[in-house]
Amino acid sequence: MTIEAIAHRGYSTKYPENTLSAYQASIDLGFSHIEIDVHLSKDGIPVIMHDKTVDRTTDGSGLIIDHTLNELQSLKMKGGERMPTLDETLELAKDQCKVAIELKQSNDMYEGLEKKVYELIVEKEMIDAVYVNSFNHEAIRRMRSIAPELELGIIKAKATPDLFPLMKEIGASSLAMELPYYSDTFADKCKNEGIQLIVWPVDTIEACTMMIKRQNVLCTVNELEQFKAYYYEKED
Template sequence: MTIRGIAHRGYPVNYPENTLSSFQAAIDLGFSHMELDVHMSKDGIPVVMHDHTIDRMTNGTGEIRQYTLEELKQFTIHSEEKIPTLEEVLAIAKDRIIVSIELKKPKLYPGIEQKIYDIIRKFEMEDQVYVISFNHDSLLKLRAISDEIQLGPLVNKVRPSHFRLIKKMNARYFAVNCKAIKEKHIKKCESMGVQLVVWTVNTIEQMKSFKAYPSILITTDELERYKALSLG
């Protein structure tokens, strides 16, 4: 059975976040969606990591953009895993799970929008991938590149201007901090035919409150807790 929910950075409670093992665990648990974060190496390869530096997750230090992919692959995560490329992640996700790509700090990476789109198109996953970002100008660049790519503004607070932006970029998704959601926002997204995504929902109480609104797509770190509630 497929669990309708978004596995945040894979399954970070039990595996190192944003790694192939973490994403594989989300797939194996039967989640419908997973979320990942993308930066770009010095030689222009999109790689998957939350931070723009490698300090927190690897045995190295410095910014991702300071290293080529070959150099990044020399570092390890939890002593055994490597920083994955976006291509490596999409290869295991194809035809198995919908992928949410968060574009992180795109101003640091000129041309990353085209690179992301080219990889999605290479894997023929336009219907299986959507891109979110706090940088809405970057999403508009993606829309200029492709009419087909699925997009979603990412916000901490909901403003009326966001719904105008959604129409402008023809976005299919709207990703909102769970603390900022009100019932009027849920109804507005439903009336617009936009998929409302909330993040990050980890307690049983939060999960139950949002599951009262079946249209919402819930993002969680606690995959097995969420699965147990969904199947209960």
């Protein structure tokens, strides 16, 4: 069974988030997408972690940008795992699932991030197997300038139709928003505009009940087994 939903940071409630084991576990469970968060190391290598610091999820401290790749991969995460690179993650996902790549380009702190990410996508021959999005809409504008063929999206917790002109301008085809701000009216507007609406997090039975009625909306999920059991059983 393929579960048409996004595994947020992989199977992040059972395995260390944003690790190869978390991604493989979500793929094995049947999820169609994995969501990954990309930063740059001090030596310019795209790496996978949610936070801009290593403090919360490793035994180290400090900003990712202040560490080389070797230094980052010497840090230990829960279960003894290490921080993966974008290269390793794309290699794992290739021919198994689609990859939602979030650029963690806070305040444009990573010079050249967009270009490096695009080059890896091309190198892996995965143009049709990824989409790239970000809270930083200027980062998506930059990505479009170097990647005319890539599927792009934007993220805004409290999204509104005011975003539609920008999306049309930069050719963004998906819009991710936080579930508390979701409405059926807004979902209909996105559908009419040809925009793939994505909502996060769909992690309760109540949320599943609501989203079952909107099969055109893509759900981002942390509680993977609950979503699989409840969402798909109820759908049947």
